[in-house]
Amino acid sequence: MMDILLPIVAPFIVLNVVVGLVTYVTLLERKFAARMQSRIGPYRVGPHGLLQPIADALKLMMKEDVVPTAADRPVYNLAPIVFLVPCMLIFATLPFAPGLGVADLNIGVLFFLAVSSMEIVGLFMAGWGSNNKYALLSAMRAVNQVISYDLPFVFSALIPVVLAGSLKMSDIAAAQAGGYGTGWFIFYPVIGQLGFIAFIVSTVAAENRAPFDILEAESELVAGFRVEYSGMKFALIQLGEYAHIIGASFLGALLFLGAWSGPGPEWVGPIWFLTKAMFIFLLVTWVRWSFVRIRVDQILALSWKALLPATLLLLLATAIIVVWRANGGA
Amino acid sequence: MTADQARALIAERFADAQVEGSAPIVATVPPDRWLAFAQFARQELGCGFFSFLTAVDWKDQGLEVVARVDNLDHNVSLFMKTRLGPGVSACASLTSVYSGANWMEREGFDMFGIRFEGHPDLRRILLSDDWEGYPLLKSYAVDTPHPPYR
Amino acid sequence: MTAPSVKRVELDYTGSERLTMNMGPQHPSAHGVFRAVLTLEGETVVGVDSVIGYLHRCHEKLAETLTYAQYPSIASKTDYVAAMTSEFAYVRAAETIGKFEVPKRAQYLRVIVSELQRVASHLLWLGTWCMDMGGALGGGATIFLYCIRERELILDLFESLVGARLLYGFFQVGGVRYDVPDGWIASCRETVDLLDSRISEYEQMLEENPFFMARAQGVGVITRELAESVGISGPLLRGSGVNWDLRRSDPYSSYEDFDFKVPVETAGDCFARYRVRMVEFRESLKIVRQALDRLPEGPISSRPGLKSVGQTRVPKGETYVRVEGARGEVGCYLVADGSAKPYRMKWRGASFSNLAILPHIIPGHKVADIVAIMGSVDPVFGEVDR
Numbered sequence: 001m002m003d004i005l006l007p008i009v010a011p012f013i014v015l016n017v018v019v020g021l022v023t024y025v026t027l028l029e030r031k032f033a034a035r036m037q038s039r040i041g042p043y044r045v046g047p048h049g050l051l052q053p054i055a056d057a058l059k060l061m062m063k064e065d066v067v068p069t070a071a072d073r074p075v076y077n078l079a080p081i082v083f084l085v086p087c088m089l090i091f092a093t094l095p096f097a098p099g100l101g102v103a104d105l106n107i108g109v110l111f112f113l114a115v116s117s118m119e120i121v122g123l124f125m126a127g128w129g130s131n132n133k134y135a136l137l138s139a140m141r142a143v144n145q146v147i148s149y150d151l152p153f154v155f156s157a158l159i160p161v162v163l164a165g166s167l168k169m170s171d172i173a174a175a176q177a178g179g180y181g182t183g184w185f186i187f188y189p190v191i192g193q194l195g196f197i198a199f200i201v202s203t204v205a206a207e208n209r210a211p212f213d214i215l216e217a218e219s220e221l222v223a224g225f226r227v228e229y230s231g232m233k234f235a236l237i238q239l240g241e242y243a244h245i246i247g248a249s250f251l252g253a254l255l256f257l258g259a260w261s262g263p264g265p266e267w268v269g270p271i272w273f274l275t276k277a278m279f280i281f282l283l284v285t286w287v288r289w290s291f292v293r294i295r296v297d298q299i300l301a302l303s304w305k306a307l308l309p310a311t312l313l314l315l316l317a318t319a320i321i322v323v324w325r326a327n328g329g330a
Numbered sequence: 331m332t333a334d335q336a337r338a339l340i341a342e343r344f345a346d347a348q349v350e351g352s353a354p355i356v357a358t359v360p361p362d363r364w365l366a367f368a369q370f371a372r373q374e375l376g377c378g379f380f381s382f383l384t385a386v387d388w389k390d391q392g393l394e395v396v397a398r399v400d401n402l403d404h405n406v407s408l409f410m411k412t413r414l415g416p417g418v419s420a421c422a423s424l425t426s427v428y429s430g431a432n433w434m435e436r437e438g439f440d441m442f443g444i445r446f447e448g449h450p451d452l453r454r455i456l457l458s459d460d461w462e463g464y465p466l467l468k469s470y471a472v473d474t475p476h477p478p479y480r
Numbered sequence: 481m482t483a484p485s486v487k488r489v490e491l492d493y494t495g496s497e498r499l500t501m502n503m504g505p506q507h508p509s510a511h512g513v514f515r516a517v518l519t520l521e522g523e524t525v526v527g528v529d530s531v532i533g534y535l536h537r538c539h540e541k542l543a544e545t546l547t548y549a550q551y552p553s554i555a556s557k558t559d560y561v562a563a564m565t566s567e568f569a570y571v572r573a574a575e576t577i578g579k580f581e582v583p584k585r586a587q588y589l590r591v592i593v594s595e596l597q598r599v600a601s602h603l604l605w606l607g608t609w610c611m612d613m614g615g616a617l618g619g620g621a622t623i624f625l626y627c628i629r630e631r632e633l634i635l636d637l638f639e640s641l642v643g644a645r646l647l648y649g650f651f652q653v654g655g656v657r658y659d660v661p662d663g664w665i666a667s668c669r670e671t672v673d674l675l676d677s678r679i680s681e682y683e684q685m686l687e688e689n690p691f692f693m694a695r696a697q698g699v700g701v702i703t704r705e706l707a708e709s710v711g712i713s714g715p716l717l718r719g720s721g722v723n724w725d726l727r728r729s730d731p732y733s734s735y736e737d738f739d740f741k742v743p744v745e746t747a748g749d750c751f752a753r754y755r756v757r758m759v760e761f762r763e764s765l766k767i768v769r770q771a772l773d774r775l776p777e778g779p780i781s782s783r784p785g786l787k788s789v790g791q792t793r794v795p796k797g798e799t800y801v802r803v804e805g806a807r808g809e810v811g812c813y814l815v816a817d818g819s820a821k822p823y824r825m826k827w828r829g830a831s832f833s834n835l836a837i838l839p840h841i842i843p844g845h846k847v848a849d850i851v852a853i854m855g856s857v858d859p860v861f862g863e864v865d866r
Contacts, residue, residue: 037625133501137847141523211614211691289622292614294691295848296523354800379724380711381802382828386815396813396826398800402708402724409800430711433836441540456533456865465541472545 010102011092018091022242023053025281032282033289063231068131071228075129080229080236083122086115087240090247095170097260097269108169109161112251113154116206119244120146123225126237130228138224141296145212148303149205155311156202159195160185160255162318173259184258191318196256198311203248204284205303207241211291212299249280331404336375343370354398354407361412364395365422365448368410372427377401377408380428383435385442387468392416393442397424397431414444423448441466498526503850505534511608511854512861516838518847525850528842530835535865543825548574548792551822553649558827559863560647561604564597565805566863567651570825572732573801573814574653578794585778586655587734592668592771593641593650594803595764599675600634601806602757603627606682609754609855613695623682630678633671640664653792655781665772672765679761686754696751700841700853703748710840711833714808715760716857719753721746726804737774738767750856792820800828807831807858829863 027042027049034041042049067076093108095101105111120143127139161167163185164175176183186192205212226237253259253276260269294302333352340349340357344367348358359367371377377399386394393414400407414421423446424431435446436455443464446452454461463470503516513534519527539558543551555570556563568590575582582590607627614621635645642648642658650657686692702712707720717724725742727735743759745752794816802811808830815824834857842850 033622037622038629039625133499137499137501137520137523291689291691292610292695293848294694295846297846298694378705378708380709380833381809382711382811382813382826382833384813384826386824398813402722402729405729428711429706429709429840430833430836433832454533456536458533465538472541 014091014102015088018088018243018246019239022239022246023057025242025246025278026056026238027053028278028282029285032285036286036289057235060235061232065231065233066228068228070131072129072131075125076228077129077233079122079126079129080233080240081122082125083119084236084240084243086118086122087243087247089115090244090251093169094247094250094254095173095259096273097266098170098174100270101170104168104170106166106168109157109167109172109251109255112169112247113150113157116244116247117146117150119240122240126229127225130225132228135225135227138227142208142225144296145208145299145303146206148300149202149212149307152198152303152307152311153202153206155308155315156195156198157251157255158315159191159199159311159318162315162322163188163191165322169254173254173261176258177261184256184261186256191314191321192256194310194314195318196252198307198314199252199256200280200283202307202311203252204287205299207245207248209245209284209288211287211293213288213293245281245284246277249277249284252280253277331376331401331406333406336406336408339374340370343374354409356409356411358411358413361414361418361421364410364412365424365427368397368399368424368427371399371408371410375401375406375408376403377406380430383424383431383438385438385444385466387442387466388413389468390416392418393444395421395438395444397434399428419443420445420447422446425449440464443467511859512864514835514854514859514861514864516850518850520847523846523848525842525845525847528839528850530838532835532861532864535861537866539827539866540825543570543822543827545821547820548653548794548822552651552653553647556647556649557862558829558866559805559807559810559831559860561860561862562597562601562806563647564593564650565803565810567648568594568733569801569803569805569810569812569827570814571651571653572803573799573812574794574816576799576801577797577814577816578653580654581782582655582733583779583782584734584776586780586782588771588775589656589660589780590651590733591735591738592768592775593638593656595767595771596634596637596668598764598806599761600631602761603631603634605757605806605855605858607631609852609858610686610692612851612855613692623685626678626682630675633674637664637668637671640667652781652783653794654783655779657781659780665775668768668772672768676762676765679758683758693751695848695852696754696856697747697749699750699845699849700856701748702837702841706837706840707748710837712808712837713830713833714805715753715756716808716834716837718743719745719756720748726802726809730802732801732803738770740764740767750852753856793818794820794822802828805830807860807863808834810863827863827866829866831859831861831863832866835859835864 031041031049042052045052045055067073090112092102093105093111095104123142124139127135127142160172164172166172176185186196226234229237253273257276260273262268262272333355336355337349337352340347344359344363346360346363347367350356379400379402381398381400383395383397386396388394391413395412395414397410398407399410412421419442421444423435425435426448433455435449436452438444439446439452440454440456441464453459463474499520501518501520503518505513505515515531517529517531518525539554542554546554552567552571555567559566604627607624610623611621638648639645640661641664642650702716702720704721707717707722721744723742723744728742740763741759743756745755796816796818798815800811800813802809809828810830811828813826813828814822817823837857842853845853
């Protein structure tokens, strides 16, 4: 009985939790940004603005669904869905505690990285289907940027994989357990820190977050590929974006910060996992609200000339060290 | 280059110009010498800074085109004027000498109807392309009705 | 020595390589209402045709129907961000023709108010420029909010002096309209000290940021020859190596009494213009301090209580008077015919000439650079369209 129910109930629970988390993470970001700018942020809807995300969701659901006359209807209508599905699917392989996850595949990290790159298809469909030059320009920039930064993203994510010796996510988390936190891969001498920094930079860029958010650059392209979307379709795109960021934060917490390892009994594990993921998210948010964005050719130069060679060298160094240690090196 | 030297040069080269004052030097030239005077001001007097160009409608006496250029290094200001004469609304364009004259002359055309000969792109700049009439002429009443904006 | 030629912009769709895109009058970073029809080859701008006139209110015709006492409060609506310097030019023009004396106290008050206005205007420039480069949801908005917070302090000072925050009727022919209330000088001094410390913070925040430097350096270079030929002025001219500041070269309203530096940078790019304006912040605050220390007693206007239309007659004559506004040379060419209303008033807006430089420098840059360049040119469309 449980064998039949569990594969149905578990994804349902995970999806709902993720959607709830994503809506409240937007509130967290708004409050955090507001404090950085010496103001308060949402305050009136509910105590301290706690009902603001619900109000926003209701508003978006009640909006009229406008489709531009000359837009390519099938492409335009499908784009938000094609964008959202990979962003939700990445949560399938994340184990929230030892044994608590939807599908702990033994190629977990590979699945995550491959599926998260699929969002670019939805993005391009949105830009093309809108029949709008701003959206098209933004979609062209997006394809450029996401493809360039997915490579360093993959290579920096592979560093913990090589250190742990497995693509299975729970194995990587288990390899960092013990030692009161010193086993976390971020504390691995030199390679851990550099790998973490490379991971954060390529995550920010692959998710189109500032300072790499040229494709939604409001001041140039007026919301980029999203410019023709309103109402629920816009909500889906936003949901997908934030889900992707949260998913990548969870991945970063798992790969580098030891996932659920932390002081206290075992059932506190998922809470530690959440805390670490939020820490990475806030780091990314902090960067977003502090920097101006750089131009597209500078972004691409950074990726191909600096980040990609750096992550390749780091991966090579990691592999050499692992083999050396395995062969009995000191 | 002082103001007196400039005045002397102008008197020498443009005998038919009326020159007054020294800060700024006000020089009134006939319309057919307008472009030559501007070139002279830029090259000989070193007045490279183009301040503005506009027109004044003197009703029966016709239009007058006014331009001001400055020599920033020696702090010499030159006011060039030319009376186009009653009924005349064409003048030589200064765009080949000063780039700033491009937009200023478009505004002169827009507001006064002066056709600047030699201007690369003479069209209305501030008003919409289908506007009728030239508002800053004294013959254009302040409460002239115009069609609602489309 | 002919002027540099302008590239003819082809606005038709020329095959599959060029894209014509419209940065329309409604755009988050158009700084007002400005339309640029861009011809793009990929991400590079090949041609730009700027369309202005969306804010045209025909100030020049309006001035012919209003008396010299009525117009100054309308004059502030040309450059509405730096409204005090806008009124200054018109009022001085009327005073020059009529040879009206302005009392010393009024002159010092005019200087204090102009310099505070310059600081407020530059704060708005810095905030909106960073917002254009960084996004309304992003790092730019952070600096924008800090600058607005500082600008509010200055606007509070103006509110207690004049009664209005943004568009004042402070200047009148012969002097100023209001005197400083009690305690204003002390709060002005406090505000000036606070602004000084905050500006160092912003400089540090921006100049230690490699992203900002990458966006601003080498972008939008204006050569000296082009600058003078087009007629740009203010921080744009000083950023291209020309040492020209009307407060120094053609002093008016007691500016010769004050000791201040005129910043000049030779690089001609956006960063040079940024440096010029950052130094101008400090110098303006210095001038305000000196003026507050030495504020003389006396009347605030040589023609107080002007109420009836007939009292504002200005004798026949014509003049062109210019003022160093926050954006450059704001001038008023006034032809008076002896009555209470001008015969012809031409408003030389600094932003109109500054904006004319765009078709010359934008081609060759990327789309993202357009906003950086437009922000550093800092147009205010009230002045462009009048």
